[in-house]
Amino acid sequence: MPTPSPDSIRTAFRLRFGEDPTVVVRAPGRVNLIGEHTDYSGLPVLPIAIDRALLIAAGPGPEGMVEAASGAFEGDAALDRQHPNAGVSAPWHRYLAGALTEITAAAPGTGARILVDGDLPGEGGLSSSSALTCGLLEALNHAWAAGLDREAIVQRAIVAERHVGVETGGMDQEVIVFAEAGTALRIDFDPPARRAVPLPPGLALVVAYSGEAAPKGTSARDSYNERVVGARIAAAMLADSVGLDIGAPPRLCEVADVDVVDILVDELPERMSPQEAAHGAGVELERLVQLTADRFDTRTKVPVKRLARHILAEAVRVDEAEAALRANDLAAFGRLLNESHNSLREDFRCSTPALDRICAAMRKAGAFGARLTGAGFGGFAVAACAPASVAAVIAAAEAATGGPAFEVRASGGLSLL
Ligand code: GLA
Numbered sequence: 001m002p003t004p005s006p007d008s009i010r011t012a013f014r015l016r017f018g019e020d021p022t023v024v025v026r027a028p029g030r031v032n033l034i035g036e037h038t039d040y041s042g043l044p045v046l047p048i049a050i051d052r053a054l055l056i057a058a059g060p061g062p063e064g065m066v067e068a069a070s071g072a073f074e075g076d077a078a079l080d081r082q083h084p085n086a087g088v089s090a091p092w093h094r095y096l097a098g099a100l101t102e103i104t105a106a107a108p109g110t111g112a113r114i115l116v117d118g119d120l121p122g123e124g125g126l127s128s129s130s131a132l133t134c135g136l137l138e139a140l141n142h143a144w145a146a147g148l149d150r151e152a153i154v155q156r157a158i159v160a161e162r163h164v165g166v167e168t169g170g171m172d173q174e175v176i177v178f179a180e181a182g183t184a185l186r187i188d189f190d191p192p193a194r195r196a197v198p199l200p201p202g203l204a205l206v207v208a209y210s211g212e213a214a215p216k217g218t219s220a221r222d223s224y225n226e227r228v229v230g231a232r233i234a235a236a237m238l239a240d241s242v243g244l245d246i247g248a249p250p251r252l253c254e255v256a257d258v259d260v261v262d263i264l265v266d267e268l269p270e271r272m273s274p275q276e277a278a279h280g281a282g283v284e285l286e287r288l289v290q291l292t293a294d295r296f297d298t299r300t301k302v303p304v305k306r307l308a309r310h311i312l313a314e315a316v317r318v319d320e321a322e323a324a325l326r327a328n329d330l331a332a333f334g335r336l337l338n339e340s341h342n343s344l345r346e347d348f349r350c351s352t353p354a355l356d357r358i359c360a361a362m363r364k365a366g367a368f369g370a371r372l373t374g375a376g377f378g379g380f381a382v383a384a385c386a387p388a389s390v391a392a393v394i395a396a397a398e399a400a401t402g403g404p405a406f407e408v409r410a411s412g413g414l415s416l417l
Helices: 006-017 091-103 128-143 150-163 171-178 221-242 261-266 274-281 285-295 305-326 330-348 353-364 387-401
Strands: 023-034 046-061 065-070 077-080 111-118 183-189 192-198 204-209 369-373 380-385 405-408
Touching (some): 006 023, 006 046, 023 128, 023 171, 023 204, 023 305, 023 380, 046 065, 065 091, 077 091, 091 150, 111 128, 183 305, 192 305, 204 353, 204 387, 221 261, 221 274, 221 305, 305 330, 353 387, 380 387
Parallel strands (some): 065 111
Antiparallel strands (some): 023 046, 046 111, 046 183, 183 192, 369 380
């Protein structure tokens, strides 16, 4: 997929809508280096924004309507601002409808025309859905002079994705908006904080497609939400066993520092239903299932112990990985990526044979380490390697699953072009 330039999207917009756009936004994809499935437990992550992105051009449109077309996603949209969901006819329209729902109060009335293009693969793992949501919100923010600041874009993008039914934890939106070129972004959620972590010059990053699409808004959604609920059950049960009053929804960050947490995790049930947990830990059922409630039978038993074990250990690995990068210890960084992948495979169970194969192939080709990136269940893997090994790592990944695999560079976040 060739990278569209700001000029090419302006020209395409003019050809399509007969006038120039008033704004063009670049919204990058993201690759999470480590800290997988920790964000919705309030525990840290260490992602980068990448040099693959969506470009979103916007201009005025017919009163009360939003017309949108895309070179990156199938199917044109014409959504009524009062009832955006009624006009949804393709998967990406749901993110547009979510963004419209979230910006309407700040900018009532006017219409817009939107064109989306880009070189960010949409198969899952590189956060094309969050790039789309953040980029749409920022483009409309400017087109409609809504006056939202960057923090507001992040918060509204998170809620917009919840309208699509994904209880996303916030990592993707934060890094897509706030990343700085050449650095990873260490994000803490409790209390909220961000700091840039410079990437050593001897570190190259390769991503490789598993051949299995796993967009989190559709096929991966239920598996993802089930784990979010499992993590909440674990948090509620652990808090109950040490007599802690826990927030809504319960998050493992609230018990991560309890000194006997490892022992307590071993005592958690393998599987438990939200109903049993609500009863057992004395928390309201609604706190455990939140938005998933209407698509989730609360009597379904979900994994608990293994999820908690992964999440708590992964949070420690984020600290260790940040320290390894700061010390330029790329062998240690690579080992942590491998440990993360093993934990995601064995305990969290969101890997697939294709992702395992691709990681093994990239390690064998000389990578310091490799792991699945993003929600898993398919999508992409990431490898850390020396610049001199990039070609061999790409070739090995493509031989393992048919690819594509390519090098990514840490880029800046959301920008106006
Ligand atoms: C998806 C979600 C993120 C995060 C990852 C897993 O990408 O959108 O919030 O939970 O999965 O780390």
